[in-house]
Amino acid sequence: MNPRLLQAPVSRRLSRQDRLLASIGRALSAVSASPAGGRPLPLADVGDRAPVALSEVERRESGALMRVNHVGEVCAQALYEGQAATSADPGLQAFFKEAAAEEGDHLAWTRQRLSELGARPSLLNPVWYGGALLLGAVAGRFGDRHSLGFMVETERQVERHLAGHLERLPVADVGSRAIVEHMRRDEAGHADRAQALGAAPMPGPVRAVMHLAARIMTATAHRI
């Protein structure tokens, strides 16, 4: 018997196992206390990040808002994981993974800022991750154009959400504001790139459901 016939299924199985293990590793990293990021914290455009005296009320409000943003980044990791896993196009898989790497920076920045503010991450992060992973996989099942359309709509909603946070974050909290502003620019870039790759527009009812789900998530993460 041709030895390749024996080896091929084994190597495919191992490859699948490797991918599953890598996927589990990324999930654990996303909800861990110190996720790995590539780019340094955005500081340059705000100058000195030495702790500004925030009042207790300001510190708590910043902590709650940055907890929401951290949850958003946990979800971004899971969404792109699900979308990359369900696309058959290697180029698109690479695109989702590249976007996920930038989101990984956001994840690390928001996690670090939470610590600096003495705030804790959401207790429900494993739940958020699991739900978003499922959502990303469902979006991917509708095909690449719709998956890209889902990404465009998600990123546009996140961009608007972050712009709203820039109005709500205490003016004195220059550290959080620099992070959120940098993230807002990155999310706009993600949407633009997904649009340029041929994203299909999302139907109005789908956009409305996504908006409602995001509102429930943000309201919950603000407290829990």
Ligand SMILES: [Fe+2]
């Ligand atoms: Fe992000």
Ligand SMILES: [Fe+2]
């Ligand atoms: Fe993004």
